[in-house]
Amino acid sequence: MRKLLFSHFLFLFVLSISSGQDLATVLDSAINSKSDYEAYFSKAKSLIKSEDDKIQYLNAKHSFFSRLHDRDSMMALERELIPLLESGNDKQGLIKVYKRIGYYYEVAGLYDQGIKHYLDALDFAEKIGNPEILSEINKSLSQIHRLFHDYEKAVEFGKKAYQVAQSKDNQYLISQTNALNIIGAAYSEMNLPDSAIFYYEKILELTPFLDSMTIGPTIVNTGYAYLLKGDIEQSRLYNNLGLDFYKKTNNDYAKSVVYINAGMTENSAQNYKEALALLDSGLYYSQKSKYAEMYKWIYDEQFKIYNAIGNYPEAINSLVKLIDIKDSLFEADRVKVAKDLETKYRTALKDREIIEKETELKANQARFNWIIFFVLLLVVIIGLLIVIHFLNQNRFQKKQELLEKEKEIQIREAAIRAALSSQEEEKKRFAKDLHDGFGQLITALRLNISGLNDDKNLEEKMALFEHSENILGEMHKEIRQIAFDMMPETLVQHGLMPALREFAQRLNSSKKVMVGVQSFDFDGRLIEIQEISLYRIIQEWCNNILKYSGADRIDIQLVNDEDELRLTIEDNGKGFDAVLLEESKGHGWKNINSRVKLIKGALEVDSNPSAKGTTLILAFKPQIKILEPKVLEK
Known part of the structure; x- marks a missing residue:
């Protein structure tokens, strides 16, 4: 009885002290309180005088429930925050809320709902244009698409996250690292370990600019990539580094991932007893982090181990749990969680919606005329x-x-x-x-x-x-x-290819340049206008090469590809800016273009002033010449 009286006295004393404090101080006391938080939050609620105060109050409660890992309460608060932030056009606040909601759905396994809210966050982020925020949201979209087994989308969003984070002064190195990690993880899920390791090594190239906290996920992911590659020793090395690193932190999700990876590695090495012990540790930290995806990996690996050692009852037990996770947790339970969250949200907003509708009806009536x-x-x-x-x-x-x-x-x-x-x-x-x-x-x-x-x-x-x-x-x-x-007689009598070979032979005889002529699936005759136009284009372009580029090698190719004939001329001379061709006042380029238009072709020139070599590509629809049959006489 005395204890109860003392507790009541203490409670009144706390309230009396709080009454003279401002809202921020009371909320700070509520967040840090272990037993009297309800009294502090109640006092703080009485101090709310504006929408900004209410936003501050809801954010404080969110921080408090975040410490308790009470995601249901956190989700209800997010739903209350959205209309307040929308009315104030607070894009930054809306981005944070939609990101958090997306993450709640991701953890619960409701990937489609998570994607929707991440995209809402991305929409607001694109209006702000902050590279760091854009990279973070694209990374989250990559992660959830990977969990949703849409790996192409996962890689696509991961590369967007990396692209927007790139800057000349390396301002967003951590965002780049996170993006590269998520791309590598997607390639690991696609069972492409070499591609995954390629992106992880790009992170390690940034290590002079990064600290150990930043490359922790890279170490863990690299261990899993080497496991997929079949390199047990390298996988074990990175797993041990990851365990040493995350044991010093409070990141339960990361610990569960490292233990699961280590268990899978030891399973591959047929160290079944050690593998089961590591998976048990992974299960413990998965339960603490409440990340549903992890259970699927654990039960699947346990089933493989028990099946390998002949412990079929335990194998069946693990298989049943795995099936339950896939069929229940990721289907019925996820739907139930979503419905519960929606019900809480509707209940919290019911009164306000009624008031808003009444106000809207009055306004509509006044504006009707x-x-x-x-x-x-x-x-x-x-x-x-x-x-x-x-x-x-x-x-x-x-x-x-x-x-x-x-x-x-x-x-x-x-x-x-x-x-x-x-x-x-x-x-x-x-x-x-x-x-x-x-x-x-x-x-x-x-x-x-x-x-x-x-x-x-x-x-x-x-x-x-x-x-x-x-x-x-x-x-x-x-x-x-x-x-x-x-007009070469060979062109008239025998066609394009013999004429080109004769042309090449004449150039080769000068000993200053080596010209090669090749054809693929083409040895017939074209109509006269096409043969002459092609010959003159090649002649003009080769003359320009000899005149300006200093090349000692020219390759001419004609490739017949279904309904298209493609001419390619390559040289090893000096490159140039192809844009200058359009500004040229000479007649050579104009003549080439005129002949290209004459045969209704498409012309492309690929060259660079800082590199050697130039390539001309001409594609057009060939018109085959029908040869008249000759009468053979004895």
Whole structure:
């Protein structure tokens, strides 16, 4: 009796002291109190004077129940916080609430609901644009998709988390580490340990900037990846490092993961007794962390061990527990948890919803007449806007058609100018070749012939005759070269591939460049316009390579791929900025583009000023030439 009186006196004394304190102080006392927290929270509730005070009060209660791991109470508080934060447009607060709700559902195994709330948090985070927050939410989405066995989505969100956390000054290294960990975990679940280890090693490259607390998860995940790879010793090494690290912390979830990984490793090593002991420790910490996913791994591994050692009753017992987890915990119980949470939420908001509905009805009644007026006015305005829109659209369409026609005319004029310019250049080159090469040979021949009429002995005349014969041979070669440059006879008579090989042979004979020609699934004839256009494009591009790039190797390939013929020209010369081609004032590139348009092809050039080599790719639909049958005569 005396104890009860003393307790009552103490309670009144506490309240009397609290009455003179502000809300923050009372809430701080409530959070830290072990026995009189209800009295403190009751006093704090009486001090609430605004919505901000109520938010502060609810957050304090949330912190208190978080220490007790009372997720039902925490979820009810989250539901009360949402409308208050929405009314104040507190995006930061809403992000925190939706993240926490998503995590509650994740822990309970309600992955679809968890994903929904994480996405709500992501929506608000994208409006704020904070890289650290965006990375954290994408990481959570990766984690829950992995648990939901949607591994492609898990990798996708993990890579987004890593991408948004990257910065020049390494400001978000911890976020990068978390993202890389979650990507590696997804690849481990996909049974791709090499890919997982690749991402974990990227974390270890950041270790000069990180502390041991940051790389703890990486150590644990790496141990599991080596287990999947079959490297027991490496897995055991990382498991032991993880155990040593997390034994010093209060992270029950991490401890359960490390013990389960270690148990799986020892099971693979057929150390069954040690494996069972480690799994028991994992079960203990799973119960403390209340993370449902862990039970599935434990019971599955226990079933394998008992089955391996011939303890079939225990194996069946573990299998029954595993089935119960999959069928009950992740189905019926999850639905029950969600329904209970929704019921608590509806109960807490019922009174306020009634008041809001009454207020809304009164406001609607007051605005009803105005709405009718504005609706009629809006209909008239919309009608006028529709008419104006159609008039503008018609005008815009005509303007676009006119612009397209003008553009076509400009393109045609440019093509014609390029063609005429090319023809003029070709005529100049032809005249120059005749004057410089063929003309000089004729002059030399004339001098030799006139020398035959001089008074010379027979030996001198025979020498002049032989020299004249050599000059005639040179003249013949010069005529053949000019004819080849204008239109190769091989192209007309035998087709593209023989003409390209002859072209390559002529370039190779210079000993300055090695040209290779290959074809795959193509050895026929194309229509004349396509063969000539392709030949001229290749000829022009190779001339530019020899003129500007300094290459000593050129590879020309023609590949027939179903309904598409693809030309590829590669060289090992100096790279350049491909954008400069469009700004070029020369006729070579214009001629190439004109011929590409002529055969309705698609052209792409890949080059970089800081790297060696350039690649030209031309794709078009080939038109096969139908050859007339020849009459064979004996």
